[in-house]
Amino acid sequence: MSTFLQLAVSGIALGSIYGLIALGFLVIYHATGLVNFAQGQLLMAGAMTTYLLLMKAGLGYPLAIVGVVVVALVLAVVFRYGLHRPMVKRGAPTTNVVVATIAFGLVLTAAAELFIGNTKYGVDPLFPGAPVAIGDISIQTQSLVIVIVAWALVAAIWLFFTKTLTGLSLRAVGLNRNAAAVSGVRVSRLITIAFVISVIVTVLGGMLVAPLIGAGPEMGLSIAVKGFAAAVIGGMSSVYRGMVAGVVIGLIEMLSSYYVSSAYAPVIAYAILFIALVLMPARVRQSGATA
Numbered sequence: 001m002s003t004f005l006q007l008a009v010s011g012i013a014l015g016s017i018y019g020l021i022a023l024g025f026l027v028i029y030h031a032t033g034l035v036n037f038a039q040g041q042l043l044m045a046g047a048m049t050t051y052l053l054l055m056k057a058g059l060g061y062p063l064a065i066v067g068v069v070v071v072a073l074v075l076a077v078v079f080r081y082g083l084h085r086p087m088v089k090r091g092a093p094t095t096n097v098v099v100a101t102i103a104f105g106l107v108l109t110a111a112a113e114l115f116i117g118n119t120k121y122g123v124d125p126l127f128p129g130a131p132v133a134i135g136d137i138s139i140q141t142q143s144l145v146i147v148i149v150a151w152a153l154v155a156a157i158w159l160f161f162t163k164t165l166t167g168l169s170l171r172a173v174g175l176n177r178n179a180a181a182v183s184g185v186r187v188s189r190l191i192t193i194a195f196v197i198s199v200i201v202t203v204l205g206g207m208l209v210a211p212l213i214g215a216g217p218e219m220g221l222s223i224a225v226k227g228f229a230a231a232v233i234g235g236m237s238s239v240y241r242g243m244v245a246g247v248v249i250g251l252i253e254m255l256s257s258y259y260v261s262s263a264y265a266p267v268i269a270y271a272i273l274f275i276a277l278v279l280m281p282a283r284v285r286q287s288g289a290t291a
Helices: 002-032 039-056 061-089 094-115 141-163 165-175 177-182 187-213 220-233 239-259 262-279
Strands: 132-134 137-139
Touching (some): 002 039, 002 141, 002 165, 002 187, 039 061, 039 094, 039 220, 061 094, 061 187, 137 141, 141 165, 141 187, 141 239, 165 177, 165 187, 177 187, 220 239, 239 262
Antiparallel strands (some): 132 137
């Protein structure tokens, strides 16, 4: 029983990262109708930046966190004004924009490989030391940090979307952007805010997971697939459903790795995504991109 609980704790921590990726997908999707397939590489950028600032530059976590947020803001601005907005203004089809997000992610991966190296690097945890013992269960402190921070971010974004004027306006843009524009809502500005929120959440996810699984240029794809699966299972509509779905996928992956075989864990994740896409396509809102 203690082994099961130990695996469950690890699965919840890893699944919380998948939930954050799902959240990143959802925020941009609801603002623009765009599925951003560079989410995994954005997470990788957060992990690699953490490695550089923490392990190579020798900065502490407070300064590393500031540096990661700055990198996230830069990436959000580049993504929004260097890729998304110019393509939309030229009237590019949504499929072209989606392909451009894939290309953007490939560029990030290639840049990381070129300037840092194509290997996986270890990253120190936020709170080094012995794991926390609860009965027969031994919990890594980084796992606790991931769960606490991930769910705190979800709660903060839920409050933003439900309790603030900007968040409510952003929801209005997602529901009917033409009506929102007519009513005086600054649609373009709100879409930029959506990009910033999505990228910051995703990059912070990379920072959180790096001490757990390491930081490397190729780490983003598999995590992004599982995050996208969580978003689809959540109906591409709910912050909390996406996070819960991410935790479920993390639990399935961790338990199947131990009780079945670690070789089957990636296959199971892809199977979950396939089943979700086949059985729940009608729940995904269809919409075009906007400036």
